[in-house]
Amino acid sequence: MVGRIQTIQDAAAAIVTPAFREAIPGTPAERQAAALRLLQHASAVLVRGAWWQRNRHSTPAPADDFALAFKKHLQPAVKIPDATFDLAVGAVTADQAWVKAYQDFFSSPLQGFSLASPGGTTAGVDQFGVTRVTATSTATIQAQKTIFDYAKQADPQGWSTTVPETYHLTYYFDPGSLPILPSTLLDPTPLPRSNPPPPPPLPPFFEDADIAWMPGMPITESRNVLNIDEFKVDPSTVTIEYSLYESLTIAVLGATSQAGIDSDNGGASVVLQPGHGAVPGVVTVTTSKNLRFSEAAPFPVEMNLLALPFLRYWLSLVTSFSALG
Numbered sequence: 001m002v003g004r005i006q007t008i009q010d011a012a013a014a015i016v017t018p019a020f021r022e023a024i025p026g027t028p029a030e031r032q033a034a035a036l037r038l039l040q041h042a043s044a045v046l047v048r049g050a051w052w053q054r055n056r057h058s059t060p061a062p063a064d065d066f067a068l069a070f071k072k073h074l075q076p077a078v079k080i081p082d083a084t085f086d087l088a089v090g091a092v093t094a095d096q097a098w099v100k101a102y103q104d105f106f107s108s109p110l111q112g113f114s115l116a117s118p119g120g121t122t123a124g125v126d127q128f129g130v131t132r133v134t135a136t137s138t139a140t141i142q143a144q145k146t147i148f149d150y151a152k153q154a155d156p157q158g159w160s161t162t163v164p165e166t167y168h169l170t171y172y173f174d175p176g177s178l179p180i181l182p183s184t185l186l187d188p189t190p191l192p193r194s195n196p197p198p199p200p201p202l203p204p205f206f207e208d209a210d211i212a213w214m215p216g217m218p219i220t221e222s223r224n225v226l227n228i229d230e231f232k233v234d235p236s237t238v239t240i241e242y243s244l245y246e247s248l249t250i251a252v253l254g255a256t257s258q259a260g261i262d263s264d265n266g267g268a269s270v271v272l273q274p275g276h277g278a279v280p281g282v283v284t285v286t287t288s289k290n291l292r293f294s295e296a297a298p299f300p301v302e303m304n305l306l307a308l309p310f311l312r313y314w315l316s317l318v319t320s321f322s323a324l325g
Contacts, residue, residue: 121319123312130263131307134288135315139323141272141281150270150283151233153322154240156205156226157193163318168221169208178204178225184248184258187223202228204245211310219310220303222261223248230267236274241267252298260297265290270322285323287315 091097121135153162159170171190188206191198205228210221225245232239243265250260266289275281289311293303 121312121316123308125304125308128263128292129304130290130292131304131311132288132290133308133311133315134286135312135319136284136286137316137319137323138282138284139320141275141283142324147233147236147238147270147272150272150322151238152195154231154238154268154270155195155197156207156228156231156240156242157195157197159207166211166314167207167209169206172198172203172205172228175203178245184223188225196233197231200230202231205242211306211314219306220250220252222250224261224264226264236272238270239267240269241265247294250293250297252303255298257296257298260294260300261291262294262296263290263292268322283323285319287319287322289315 091100121133123131123133125131152158156170157172159167169187171193173188173190177188187208188204190206191203205226206223207226208221208223211219224247227243227245228240229243230239230241244261244263247259247261247264249256249258252260266287268285268287271284273282273284291307291311293300293307297303
């Protein structure tokens with residue numbers, strides 16, 4: 001990120017990093033539009049929080065300080081124009097303010113632009129409020145790369161190395177620490193890293209991860225215990241599936257609470273198709289993630305609204321890089 005960001009357009013320019021350029025197809029203008037739409041979604045959520053600031057009266061809402069907390073946390077790096085919050089004028093509920101902001105943002109020529117990896121991304125929210133995202137990317141197999149290279153890349157123990165922007169700590173730990181850790185504020189003691197991974201049943205797995213507004217600006221940091229339900233390597237495929245065992249702590253814009261996530265599961269698959277003669281081989285990577293923040297999380301409504309665009313963007317990046325090697 002270069003220079004001070006004054007407007008949402010400046011922020012859109014800053015988010016078009018080399019990683020973004022790799023993951024999002026199209027011209028520079030189209031990539032800029034994709035980044036702007038991502039930030040527009042976040043701003044519409046801010047409008048919802050701003051509505052509470054102006055209209056909460058004697059009935060505070062759980063998320064009434066979201067807009068101020070967001071701006072305070074990111075200042076002076078990001079300034080959302082005050083005019084953005086005027087979009088809430090006339091709304092009689094916070095959700096109506098959010099919808100009004102969307103109607104204004106997406107009446108622009110950017111309407112219909114899709115954040116997607118080259119292979120495609122599907123995203124939505126089910127009837128239970130769980131955000132579900134699946135991304136697929138196909139690329140030419142890099143020279144000399146084997147299924148074991150992709151397996152090493154997919155190994156959860158290495159997530160903090162392969163995706164350090166998101167994962168700070170990732171490791172298996174002694175199952176004797178379960179079902180209750182000594183304190184949810186303490187990280188469990190890691191087991192020595194095993195290469196290849198330990199045989200099933202796999203030990204419980206600890207992750208410390210964040211969702212970032214843009215590189216270096218995390219919105220959330222969460223510490224979770226996961227079940228690695230499957231990690232399987234065949235001659236031409238890698239499969240991994242995981243599910244949430246326990247949400248330990250979550251921090252949102254500096255506000256920390258215990259628990260905070262009540263649904264978190266997903267997985268990934270890698271399929272190699274060998275080349276023939278002059279025809280190169282190809283690799284197809286498919287990833288999925290399903291996530292919902294609980295009422296225990298700070299600003300749960302806002303976090304669930306933000307989950308869709310941020311997971312869509314993040315999973316597109318991860319999937320594309322995994323395929324590109």
